[in-house]
Amino acid sequence: VGHWKEAIRMLQKMEAKGLAADTISYNGAINACQQAKEWRQAIGLISNMEAQGIPADSITYNAAIGACVKAGQHKRALMLMQQMEDRGILQDTITYNAAIS
Known part of the structure; x- marks a missing residue:
């Protein structure tokens, strides 16, 4: 459960070392x-x-979206789905499954 803190620390370490985090790092x-x-x-x-x-x-x-749903934040999950649409990011089966879960 504390893995998320370590993941964020790693992003911060990358930046501190002048390494550029990318989409994969953030994902x-x-x-x-x-x-x-x-x-x-x-x-x-x-x-x-x-x-x-x-x-x-x-x-x-x-x-x-999965994080929001797991935490009971269903309205926020729907807001993120709308944000995806607004930004032209493809919503796929995984998106809908995450929102339904």
Whole structure:
């Protein structure tokens, strides 16, 4: 459950060493947040990605949606689905399965 904290620390270490985090790096951290039901952290990481110009993809959003649903934040999950649509990110079967769960 504490794996999400370590994942975020790793992102911070990358930045401190001048290494550029990318979509894959962030997706790993957001997935760790999903497993721990840390929906606020997952959404915060998406905001960080946007601020740094790192593109989010369906994997990014699917993990964040999963985090919201696991934490009982169904309205936030639906908001993220709308955000995907607004940004032109493809919603797939995994997206809907994550939202339904």
